[in-house]
Amino acid sequence: MAHGEKITRNADGTLHVPDFPIIPFIEGDGTGPDIWYATKLVLDSAVKSVYRGKRQISWIEIYAGEKGYKETGEWLPKQTLNAIEKHSIAIKGPLTTPVGKGIRSINVAIRQKLDLYACVRPVKYIDHVPSPVKNPEKINMVVFRENTEDLYAGIEWEAGSTAAMHVLEFLRVDMDVSLPEDSGIGIKPISENKTKRLVERAVLYAVENGLPSVCLMHKGNIMKFTEGAFRKWGYEVAKDKFGDKTLTEAELFEQYNGIRPEGKVVIKDRIADMLFQQVLLRPEEYHVIATPNLNGDYLSDALAAQVGGLGMAPGANIGDTCAVFEATHGTAPKYAGKDKVNPGSLILSGAMMLRHMGWMEAADLVETALKTTIKDRIVTYDLARQIKGAKEVKCSEFAEAVVKRMK
Numbered sequence: 001m002a003h004g005e006k007i008t009r010n011a012d013g014t015l016h017v018p019d020f021p022i023i024p025f026i027e028g029d030g031t032g033p034d035i036w037y038a039t040k041l042v043l044d045s046a047v048k049s050v051y052r053g054k055r056q057i058s059w060i061e062i063y064a065g066e067k068g069y070k071e072t073g074e075w076l077p078k079q080t081l082n083a084i085e086k087h088s089i090a091i092k093g094p095l096t097t098p099v100g101k102g103i104r105s106i107n108v109a110i111r112q113k114l115d116l117y118a119c120v121r122p123v124k125y126i127d128h129v130p131s132p133v134k135n136p137e138k139i140n141m142v143v144f145r146e147n148t149e150d151l152y153a154g155i156e157w158e159a160g161s162t163a164a165m166h167v168l169e170f171l172r173v174d175m176d177v178s179l180p181e182d183s184g185i186g187i188k189p190i191s192e193n194k195t196k197r198l199v200e201r202a203v204l205y206a207v208e209n210g211l212p213s214v215c216l217m218h219k220g221n222i223m224k225f226t227e228g229a230f231r232k233w234g235y236e237v238a239k240d241k242f243g244d245k246t247l248t249e250a251e252l253f254e255q256y257n258g259i260r261p262e263g264k265v266v267i268k269d270r271i272a273d274m275l276f277q278q279v280l281l282r283p284e285e286y287h288v289i290a291t292p293n294l295n296g297d298y299l300s301d302a303l304a305a306q307v308g309g310l311g312m313a314p315g316a317n318i319g320d321t322c323a324v325f326e327a328t329h330g331t332a333p334k335y336a337g338k339d340k341v342n343p344g345s346l347i348l349s350g351a352m353m354l355r356h357m358g359w360m361e362a363a364d365l366v367e368t369a370l371k372t373t374i375k376d377r378i379v380t381y382d383l384a385r386q387i388k389g390a391k392e393v394k395c396s397e398f399a400e401a402v403v404k405r406m407k
């Protein structure tokens, strides 16, 4: 039984975080236990160092993935979903995707079942991390990827199956669309409500953090009623909900000669393929990016690579009732139990979680101590092989080095 109190919600939907909150964790499969214990050490130490016992997290373990299957016979037990919902916040390591076990992906299932509709991925360069681009320090963006619909809704039929033939027949007879008989079919739903709640969250983030712009990334030139509609609904919600705090790029040039008025967020849009070029060539012009699921999946990993790879990229899946913070890489099974991999992604996701809770000082301390550790060239194998003169340490030793730099 955890000693602590539940995080609750105030009437306006904001979080009420007690000083001793209960937070569930899923340690994850493969290298999950290694990076989770490193992360827990760092988060607990930061909280202790900043709040000196006046605040402390009471962790409770919940199960999913291989450990979930061993403990409960289920890959994603109902109790786990209930616990996340009940406690408003959870943190998780990576989970193995069971092959051919009737569940597509545990991660996707968690997002869909808890309606965690915004996948939020901050991408910011950490000094001294090896990067494949010339000026990685210019990259400082947050990607808001819609998490529940688009081609990821999982509505698809195998070529030649009865269902696929049925859909082909419907298209031919009722819609006057003829497709090859050996086509596999996937459905791409993008709805007004789900687009608007995602873009609203992205614009709110920009407003609250005083950021200059939100860019709607889409492929609306080709897919007019899905991605094109995402663009249209995105502009609508920005105007309806934040009309006094935003202006469009067109208005910026027509009314303000291209000079952003103090405190206003510029809403702009870019076609996906063009934006991939822009984040390489002129990254400093992009701050928040809101986009449908598939574009967001590609873009967040590409951006993570620009600042040094997935081993250091934090992420969260956020809905209206709860949020799950997670490592963005997989289980890296070949290193399981070797105390070897980089815990940076989960540690930085933990810092995001502290920020979400309003424990900013502790979040700042985690990030600063981690940056200093890397600056001191104390790194795990993945960075050691790229940084000249680095001292390679184990996963747990990296966490200890971070904690040492909090003093």
Ligand code: NAP
Binding pocket: 093, 094, 095, 096, 097, 098, 107, 310, 311, 326, 327, 328, 329, 330, 331, 332, 333, 334, 341, 342, 343, 345, 382
């Ligand atoms: P992966 O686990 O991300 O590992 C691929 C490679 O990335 C590793 O071999 C390693 O490269 C590098 N890497 C990953 N995490 C690292 C870390 N913390 N520190 C340093 N290097 C790291 O991808 P995968 O092998 O394709 O997937 C394995 C399993 O994870 C699958 O079951 C997959 O479904 C699952 N998965 C889960 C999630 C999630 O839970 N969110 C996400 C993606 C995949 P080197 O060997 O070159 O060092």
